[in-house]
Amino acid sequence: MATLAELQPGQTAVIVSITGAPALVQRLYEIGLLEGDTLEVLGVAPLGDPLEIRAGHTRLSLRRSEAAAVSVTLC
C-alpha cells in the first residue's frame, strides 16, 4: 500500500484510508475525498511540490506532506 504522496503524475488509485492530524483529515473529507473513491494525480508544481489531483469532480492541490495522510492502492 502506498500513500498519495508517492504517486506519479498520470497514476490513478483508490483511497483506502485517511489518517493524520484531525484538522487535515476533516478538511480532506469536507473537500470531497472519501474512502473507496478513485483519484488521479494530474501533475506536480514546478519545484516538486505541491501536487495537483482530481478526486471525483473536484480538482485539488495539496502538499506532499498532506498527501501522505491518504493511503491508496494503485489501480
Added chain:
Amino acid sequence: MSQPSLIVALVGNPNTGKSTLFNALSGLRQHVGNYPGVTVEMKKGHFYLGEQRVDLIDLPGTYSLSARSPDEMVAVDLLLGRRREEPRPHVILSIVDASNLDRHLYLTTQLMELGEPVVLAVNMVDVAEAQGVQVDCAALARETGLTVVPIRANRGVGLDRLQAALVQAAKTGTRPVPVPLPAAFEAESQALERELSGELPPFLAHRLILDVGGTIEQWVVDKHGPVVKQHIEAARVRLAEAGHPIPAAEARARYGWIREIVGKCVTRPSERPKTWTDRIDHVLTHRVWGTLFFLAVMFLVFQSIFVAAEPLMGLIEEGTSWLADQFQAQIPEGPLQSLICDGVIAGVGGVLVFLPQIMILFAFIAVLEGCGYMARAAYLMDRLMSRCGLSGKSFIPLLSSVACAIPGVMATRVIENRRDRFATIVVAPLMSCSARLPVYLLLIGAFLTEGFAWWVPGLTLFGMYMIGFTLAPLVALLLKRTLLRGETPLFVMELPAYRLPSLRVILRRMVSAGWAFVYRAGTLILAATVLIWACLYFPTTSPDGTPYPERIAATADEAEQHSLQAEWKAHSLFGQLGHSLEPAFRPLGWDWKIGMATLASFPAREVIVGTLGIIYAQGEVDAGDADQRKQLGATLRADIARDPARGPYRVPVALSVMVFFALCCQCAATLAVIRRETRSWAWPAFTFTYMTTMAYVGAFLVYQLGRVLVDALGA
C-alpha cells in the same frame, strides 16, 4: 405598518458564485459588517419583495461548519443566533454548484441541522448541462425536503423564484429533517449536552465531538476544565470502538446520504468528458509553460500598479495642488491658510494618491480569483514561499508591495490563515516600494554617480531593492518561528473550474477596496499629516520678534525667502527636535538636517525630498522632478563636504540614509492600513518598531563599516 424585515444568511463553498448571487440580489444596497475580536468581514445587503424587506448577510465561503478559528466560529455563531449584534437568520440560503453536487451538498447537510428553513439554490445549471450533467431539481426537492431553485447567478436567471422561495420558506418555517448520524453518536452527543447543562445547542454538541481540537472543544475545555476534555475524548474512543471513528463517521454518514440522493436526481455521462478546465490546466499548471505564463501575469500585474497608476496619481497630485492654490488665493495668509493648504489638502491628497494603485491591484485580484487562476498562482508559488514559512497565497500580496505596501497589505485578505496573514502583513512594508525610489534617486544621483564607474548607480539601486527582497522572507521565517508560531496551516485547496469573471464583482471589489482605504485609513493619515505640518509650522516667531511668515511676505527676493524659510524650519518644533536628537543621529553619519527631514517624512517617505529642499533653502522641491532633485543633490553634497568630520565619508553617509529608508516604516498610510486589517494597534506598533530598529542598526553598520573602508582605502 410595515412588516418586520426577514433575515437570510447566504452560505456556500468557495467558488460557487456566491458573491455574484449576493451582488445580483442586493444590487448597490450593500455595506460591510465588522465583528469585534476577529478579522472577518461579512457583507450585508437587502432587497424588497413587494412590501417585504429581506436582509441578506453573506458569510465567507467555507467547506463546512467545523470551526477551527475564531473567524470561522463567528459564522457558526451567527447562524445559530449566538452573536449579540446580529439577530438569528430566519432562512438559510445554501448555494451549490450544479456540476459538483456531491461535494457541495456536504455543507448543506450541516446547514440542515441548524434548525432554520434551508433554501437550496443550484447555481450554474448551464455549465453543468454543457458537461452533460442533468440535475432534476424537482426530484432533489422531494428527496432532500428542501425548497430547490435552479439559478444562473451571473445572468440573473431564476432570481425572482429564489426571492419568492426565501420569503415563502420564512413564512412556513419548515425545518429540514437532518441527515441521520449514527445512533450511538447521537447518544454521546446528548450525554455531553446534559453534562454542560444545556449550555450548547444540539448542533454545537455535535461539533464538540466531531471537531477534534476545534474551536468549540477549546472553548468548552477552557471554561469547564480538563475533566470535560477527558469525557469528550472518552466518547470519541467509545464511538471508534463501535465502528464510528471520528471524523470519518460524519463524512461517511453525510456522503452516504448525499450519494444516494444524487444518484436519483443527477444524470451524468458514463464517461467524464474532457472539460475546458482540463485543457487549460494542462498548460497553466505545466512545469514550464505554466511557470512562464505565471511570470507573464505577474509582470502585467506589477507593471500595471507601477506604471498604469502613474498618470492617475499625477492627476490626483495636480488636482490637490490646484485646490491648494485656490484656497491660497481665497484665504488670507496665516496659520489657517497654511493649515488648510499644507496640512489638510496635502493630507487628503496623500490619501487619495494611493487609490489608483489599490483599485488596479484589486481589479486584478478580482479577475484572478473570479476566473479561478488565483489558486493556480498559489499552487505554482507554494514551494518557494513555504521555505520562509508562508504559503503560495502570500506571493501576490508581497509582490504587489514592491509597488506599494498599502494595496499589498490589503491583498493579504486572500490568506485564510491568521498567522500566515499577519506574518505577510508585517513583512510587506519591507519590500522596496515606489515611494523609496525618489530618495534613492536623489542620493545616488548626488553621491554615487560622478566619479564612479557607469555600473555603480545601477548596482546601488539594485542593492537597495535586494535588501527588502532578502530581509522580508527572513523576517517572515523568524516571525513564524517565534511570535506567530503554530501548526502549519493546511494548504489543501480546491482548483476551481475556469470561468469568466463577473464584471460586477470586479467593479465592486475595486470600489469597496478603495472606499475601505479612504474611509478607515484616511482619517489616520490625515491626522498624521496635520500633526507633522504643525510641528514644522510652529513656533513662527523669529529671533527678532517678527513672525517668519510676515518676514517672508515682506521680501520679494526669492533667495532671501528660501533662506528665511530654512531658518524658520530650523527653529520649528521639528527643527528643535532634530537639534536635540543630533547625538542619536551622529553614529549614522547624519546631522540635524537629515535627522529632522527623516522625522518629518513620517507621513510618507518621499516627503524627505521636499523637506530637505526647504531646509537647504531651495524652496519646495518636487520629489518627482529630476532637475530639482539634481540641484538639491548638489547642495546636499556640498554641505556634507564642508563638514570636516563627515566630508570624506559622504558616500557612507548617503548609503546610511538609503539603507535607513530601505528598512524603516516611515509611512503613516501603511501603518493605518495595518491597523485596519489587523484590527489592533499592536501590529502597526510592532511593525514600526521592528522596522525602525532594523533601519537604525542597518544605517549604523553601513556608516561605520563604510568609514573604516574609506580610511583603509585612503591609507
